[in-house]
Amino acid sequence: MGEVLVIxxxxxxxGKTTTTANIxxxxxxLGYKVVMVDTDIGLRNLDVVMGLENRIVxxxxxxxxxxxxxxxxxxxxxxxxxxxxLPASQxxxxxxxxxxxMKELCQTLKNEFDYVLIDCPAGIEGGFKNAIAGADKAIxxxxxxxxxxxxxxxxxxxxxxxxxxxxxxxxxxxxxxxVKRGDMMDIEDMIEILAIDLLGVVPEDEMIVVSxxxxxxxxxxxxxxxxxxxxxxxxxxxxxxxxxxxxxxxxGIMSKLRKLIGF
Amino acid sequence: xxxxxxxxxxPDSKAxxxxxxxxxxxxxxxxxxxxxxxxVNPGAEIVAGGxxxxxxxxxxxxxxxxxxxxxxxxAAFRLEPTQxxxxxxxxxxxxxxxxxxRQPEVARIKNGVVVxxxxxxxEEHYLAFCQ
Amino acid sequence: xxxxxxxxxxxxxxxxxxxxAKERLRLVLLHDRTSIPPHVLNSxxxxxxxxxxxxLDIDERNLDVSLTNTDDSVALVANIPxxxxxxxx
Numbered sequence: 234m235g236e237v238l239v240i241x242x243x244x245x246x247x248g249k250t251t252t253t254a255n256i257x258x259x260x261x262x263l264g265y266k267v268v269m270v271d272t273d274i275g276l277r278n279l280d281v282v283m284g285l286e287n288r289i290v291x292x293x294x295x296x297x298x299x300x301x302x303x304x305x306x307x308x309x310x311x312x313x314x315x316x317x318x319l320p321a322s323q324x325x326x327x328x329x330x331x332x333x334x335m336k337e338l339c340q341t342l343k344n345e346f347d348y349v350l351i352d353c354p355a356g357i358e359g360g361f362k363n364a365i366a367g368a369d370k371a372i373x374x375x376x377x378x379x380x381x382x383x384x385x386x387x388x389x390x391x392x393x394x395x396x397x398x399x400x401x402x403x404x405x406x407x408x409x410x411x412v413k414r415g416d417m418m419d420i421e422d423m424i425e426i427l428a429i430d431l432l433g434v435v436p437e438d439e440m441i442v443v444s445x446x447x448x449x450x451x452x453x454x455x456x457x458x459x460x461x462x463x464x465x466x467x468x469x470x471x472x473x474x475x476x477x478x479x480x481x482x483x484x485g486i487m488s489k490l491r492k493l494i495g496f
Numbered sequence: 497x498x499x500x501x502x503x504x505x506x507p508d509s510k511a512x513x514x515x516x517x518x519x520x521x522x523x524x525x526x527x528x529x530x531x532x533x534x535x536v537n538p539g540a541e542i543v544a545g546g547x548x549x550x551x552x553x554x555x556x557x558x559x560x561x562x563x564x565x566x567x568x569x570x571a572a573f574r575l576e577p578t579q580x581x582x583x584x585x586x587x588x589x590x591x592x593x594x595x596x597x598r599q600p601e602v603a604r605i606k607n608g609v610v611v612x613x614x615x616x617x618x619e620e621h622y623l624a625f626c627q
Numbered sequence: 628x629x630x631x632x633x634x635x636x637x638x639x640x641x642x643x644x645x646x647x648a649k650e651r652l653r654l655v656l657l658h659d660r661t662s663i664p665p666h667v668l669n670s671x672x673x674x675x676x677x678x679x680x681x682x683l684d685i686d687e688r689n690l691d692v693s694l695t696n697t698d699d700s701v702a703l704v705a706n707i708p709x710x711x712x713x714x715x716x
Contacts, residue, residue: 275521277539286538287578287588311591323539324523379652386656415643422649426656 235266237339237349238470239368241392243384245355247376248405251441253352254282255452255460256372259467261316262453265347268307268317270338272364273354274329277321284311284448285318294322297334303341312453317346327359332366339367348470357391365392371400372432377407377418386427401432403466408437409480420477433466435459436480510546518542518556527563538578544568550575557581566605571615575601585610661694661701668692675705684710 240253250273257269270293271279280286291306296319303319310316319342322329342349353364365371371392375385385402392400404423411417424431438459444451451460452467458480465475511529518524518532520539529546532554540556542548548560550572559581561568566583576596579588580603587603587610600615663671672692679685686708695704 284591289579290586323521324541379648379655382652383655383659387659390660412645415645418645418648418652422645426649426652 235343235346235348237343237351237367237369238372239351239353239365239370239397240372240374241353241361241364241388242355242374242381243357243388244375244381247374247381248435249355249374250278250282250352251445251450252372252374252403252405252435252463253279253350254450255463256467256470257316257348257350258310258313258450259452259463260348260350260470261310261313263467263471264315265471266315266345267313267348267350268319268342268346269350269352270319270342271321271352272330272335272360273352274321274360275323275326276354277323279318279352280308280320281448282445283318283450285320286448289320292320292322293338294325294329297330297338303338312449327354327363330363332363335363335366337367357387361391365395365397368397371397372403373400373429374403374405375423375427376405377412377423382418382423382426389427389429400429402427402429403433403435404431405435406437407434407480431477432469433462434477434480435462435466517552520556525562536572547571569602569604571600571602573600575603575612580610582610657701663694668694675707679707683712686710
């Protein structure tokens with residue numbers, strides 16, 4: 234029996250889909266059987282991030298409405314053997330799916346896969362409620378911005394109200410140089426405010442844009458810092474204790490001096 | 497709201513003319529032929545019982561002969577679909593290959609597979625379009 | 628001078644934007660987390676009335692219960708006019 238993880242954030246544009254694609258690929262690369270479900274009906278994107286957009290024939294609405302068997306709708310990934318995508322429908326809207334139907338779908342997928350990753354739409358309305366309906370655990374993605382942290386806080390409250398306990402936090406797009414200057418909230422600041430466990434920290438990385446352009450998740454790119462972060466996150470999801478990676482590429486003379494003086 | 501379906505029922509007409517850009521999430525379905533004067537963007541879908549002719553760039557999904565007509569064709573000034581379907585056949589561009597045609601092309605079923613050819617003159621394909 | 632030194636050594640001054648961000652966030656979340664939907668506030672009001680009426684005669688029509696934000700805290704403020712104290716035997 235597998236586990237259903239919902240990846241959510243409240244605010245849009247913080248990297249839910251990128252995170253889903255990378256964790257999905259990361260877990261599959263570790264040898265687990267993984268399915269990613271895009272629940273952003275009407276605004277699907279996980280397919281393009283994975284580079285699978287031209288293989289879609291059936292989608293989640295077809296499966297839920299009984300138009301076709303879920304096995305027929307699942308799209309096998311290009312690179313990973315045991316990775317599948319259930320795409321959202323692009324020409325329907327969120328009302329095409331109910332929470333009960335989502336629960337049922339998650340239950341079916343859980344029996345066949347080790348991990349079921351649900352890519353949640355932005356917002357707290359119907360789409361969000363559907364996405365979390367069948368979830369066992371939640372991953373909340375945020376960025377070091379006031380707006381994203383505020384929305385993350387709201388989402389954490391809603392998850393807890395829906396009996397999804399102890400959501401885990403991913404801080405995305407952190408810029409070590411700005412944190413150092415004091416112009417960006419650091420990890421401790423956000424953990425203190427949100428008061429939940431940290432699953433990982435992903436640095437801002439141009440390779441994410443490049444990999445999204447190509448439709449290949451950065452997690453497989455050994456040179457990418459964000460890729461490394463997602464590999465660590467995937468390992469932590471499987472229960473391994475991986476220390477946080479060092480974000481600063483080099484320690485400057487000033488920080489050494491500062492340590493010397495004792496600041 | 498995201499759903500936009502144009503299904504016009506005109507029993508005595510066999511084709512519709514769509515004069516706009518078909519955007520992601522929009523779907524045009526018609527039992528006869530569909531002629532688009534504009535582009536079909538990625539994520540958009542055109543489903544015709546007969547042929548599809550796009551006087552513009554076809555980047556979305558096109559399904560000609562949707563009820564099983566294997567003689568249906570899809571033609572476009574720029575034929576770069578995400579996915580192309582004719583009757584029960586489904587094709588897509590090969591992975592990692594740049595596919596940027598510089599001339600009008602037509603897709604049809606030949607010997608059981610979907611082939612794409614230059615659309616040299618409409619006259620040449622006139623018969624196909626008349627079927 | 629101190630500011631320049633702080634900048635050089637990268638110490639967060641109180642005006643560093645992350646300090647501002649954190650402070651603003653703390654306030655906004657304080658408000659978000661304590662925002663009570665109107666129907667909940669109404670039933671709280673009703674419960675307060677039944678409870679207080681056991682001991683005091685109160686003017687229910689001029690009763691006012693609301694949440695107030697001060698700079699760094701949120702308080703439940705109830706303004707309950709008392710008509711008379713119930714006599715105990």
